[in-house]
Amino acid sequence: NAGVTQTPKFQVLKTGQSMTLQCAQDMNHEYMSWYRQDPGMGLRLIHYSVGAGITDQGEVPNGYNVSRSTTEDFPLRLLSAAPSQTSVYFCASSYSGGLNEKLFFGSGTQLSVL
C-alpha cells in the first residue's frame, strides 16, 4: 500500500494564481482532512470529509475549497493564492475519524506564494 500520497511536493505560485493540491489514499478510508503547518507551529485543520460527497470546514478554511467525489481522492483548491497561504500542507486520513483511530499523514506539499 502507498498510504497517503500528496502531489506536488513543492510549488511556487504568484499572488492571485490558483492551483489544486492533490491527495489520494489507497486504504479505503472514509475520513480525510487537510492541515497546514506554518513555521515553528503545530498543524491547523483546514477542511475535512467524512465520506464521498460530504465535506466540512475546519478552523482555518478561508481561501480554500475542497470536494470529495471519490473515497480515494480529496483535493484542496486555492482559489486566489495569497502570501499568507505560504505554508506546508498535509493531508491525513483514517478509517472513519473516530477518537480511537490513528491518522495517516502524507509527506506534505511545501507551497510558497510570492
Add this chain to the structure above:
Amino acid sequence: DAKTTQPNSMESNEEEPVHLPCNHSTISGTDYIHWYRQLPSQGPEYVIHGLTSNVNNRMASLAIAEDRKSSTLILHRATLRDAAVYYCILRDAGGTSYGKLTFGQGTILTVHP
C-alpha cells in the same frame, strides 16, 4: 478543545530510555490521549494512544496517571532516528470539527550519539 502542556525540548543519549511528559489537567472522561511525532521535513506519524490503561506497542509505551491528568510517552531505547517533535494530543468528542487533531507546540527531542 482540551489542551495539553509539554516541555519545549528534551535531550537524551542514544540507547537510553526517554520519558516525555504531558499534562492535561482539563481532560474529560471520554478524551483519548494520542501521541504523534514529526521527523524533519516529514508529515506527522502516529506513535501510540490510550484512554485509561497503560499501552504498549512496538514503538513506545504510554503511561497514563490514575487521575488521567498527565501521561508519559516512554521510548525504551532512544535511537538517532527518534529525534523529532513529539506531540501530545487529546481527541475529544466535544470538539467543533469532527476527527480534528489539535496540535500544540510539542517537545523537540534531541538524541545524542
